[in-house]
């Protein structure tokens with residue numbers, strides 16, 4: 001608390017009166033920070049975690065794009081508002097971690113709950129609006145342009161090739177799924193090479209559209225957690241809705257702004273496969289390379305097991 005307090009004082013000129021840990025997501029710790037009446041949401045990416053460099057590398061590239069969207073699109077009031085440091089940076093840093101500060105959103109995370117029809121329509125409008133914008137916007141998008149790379153695949157293959165060197169519980173967990181896993185890796189790798197050669201339309205995509213990244217605040221639905229912002233084929237977003245019971249309602253609304261839009265099945269297959277492998281690799285990395293307490297490790301093993309049990313569907 002003291003370290004965070006002095007960081008916020010030094011970098012943001014904020015005097016914290018209260019700091020409450022929040023249930024974060026996977027990648028970062030989170031706190032509600034209050035300075036008298038005003039409250040903020042602080043995300044802390046710990047440097048000790050393997051995934052941190054991946055999640056924080058592009059902050060300076062994607063935050064300005066979200067700020068542009070807030071000012072110039074109908075997504076105004078629907079995105080989290082970043083709070084810059086006194087020198088105008090969107091992140092700050094100390095020996096422990098990398099920090100991102102946002103205005104606090106009073107509201108409820110959708111999480112496990114179902115969306116109402118009104119929320120589905122609102123979400124479809126938001127995503128359709130986001131997909132109207134591409135590389136023509138006056139903020140650079142080159143750094144976030146999809147290149148269909150799957151950078152962790154080589155390391156994943158190496159680990160799987162030496163599976164008998166893994167901790168025994170991890171080995172026993174993976175072994176029964178080995179064939180499916182290797183087949184999926186091959187498929188994703190093949191599509192990765194093929195899609196690079198195609199001339200696909202690209203638009204701004206959020207790329208992490210699950211219900212834990214949606215909040216209902218007062219009368220409006222808000223889309224948070226923009227770390228994955230990409231210039232990519234829109235299947236990168238639409239893959240999250242394909243299996244939802246509300247897909248028809250969603251896509252009917254979406255098509256009001258994107259007439260006659262059809263999903264490209266090849267691109268969809270690539271994105272679904274890559275996402276599955278990313279999730280599996282994220283958990284493997286945590287177990288193999290992060291320092292975890294026994295309880296945390298058991299939870300990660302459980303999550304990995306769930307992911308592996310679904311792999312035959314891909």
Ligand SMILES: Nc1ncnc2c1ncn2[C@@H]1O[C@H](COP(=O)(O)OP(=O)(O)O)[C@@H](O)[C@H]1O
Pocket residue numbers: 022023024025026027028029030041080102103104105106109212213224225226227
């Ligand atoms: N600005 C905010 N104000 C209040 N709560 C927030 C805010 N941003 C995120 N949250 C809450 O914190 C959770 C994790 O935040 P998120 O940005 O999704 O982090 P992660 O990258 O770790 O998933 C969200 O599910 C939401 O409940």
Ligand SMILES: [Mg+2]
Pocket residue numbers: 025026212213225
């Ligand atoms: Mg999240």
